[in-house]
Amino acid sequence: MFVAESDGHVVGELGIEAGYGVAEFGMMVAADCRGRGVGSALLQAAIDWASEHGAHKVALQVWPHNHAAITLYRKFGFEEEGRLRRHYPRRNGELWDALIMGRVL
Numbered sequence: 486m487f488v489a490e491s492d493g494h495v496v497g498e499l500g501i502e503a504g505y506g507v508a509e510f511g512m513m514v515a516a517d518c519r520g521r522g523v524g525s526a527l528l529q530a531a532i533d534w535a536s537e538h539g540a541h542k543v544a545l546q547v548w549p550h551n552h553a554a555i556t557l558y559r560k561f562g563f564e565e566e567g568r569l570r571r572h573y574p575r576r577n578g579e580l581w582d583a584l585i586m587g588r589v590l
């Protein structure tokens with residue numbers, strides 16, 4: 486787990502787990518701290534950590550409508566590798582798709 490801190494407060498976090506050489510992660514930045522490079526710093530730290538720990542790939546899942554996150558991941562060299570269709574049940578009864586994105590290290 487990586488956290489970003491500002492004035493003693495956690496303003497972002499990224500959890501990453503390297504199972505079989507593929508390091509999978511999820512991340513978020515506090516709404517009032519976005520657009521200032523916090524997500525980029527967390528993501529770079531995660532990629533460096535994965536490389537240092539022998540992972541051959543970094544991967545994640547993201548909602549297809551999450552343009553901010555998809556743009557961030559593309560900027561860091563991630564590519565779309567697939568789409569899980571009607572995969573995640575939501576509280577309102579809908580089933581949402583998710584994109585799989587990955588970057589080979």
Ligand SMILES: CC(C)(COP(=O)(O)OP(=O)(O)OC[C@H]1O[C@@H](n2cnc3c(N)ncnc32)[C@H](O)[C@@H]1OP(=O)(O)O)[C@@H](O)C(=O)NCCC(=O)NCCS
Pocket residue numbers: 511512513514515518519520521522523524525526545546547548551552553554556557558560
């Ligand atoms: C996605 C998220 C982590 C980005 O964090 P951030 O700190 O705002 O990102 P940065 O400031 O480092 O931005 C880096 C790049 O991401 C892209 N980006 C970030 N916010 C964007 C937005 N609102 N629209 C389009 N692109 C965006 C840009 O390419 C940006 O680079 P630029 O500043 O040179 O244009 C943040 O928006 C977030 O926490 N969202 C809610 C939770 C979430 O979606 N988590 C990911 C789940 S898969």
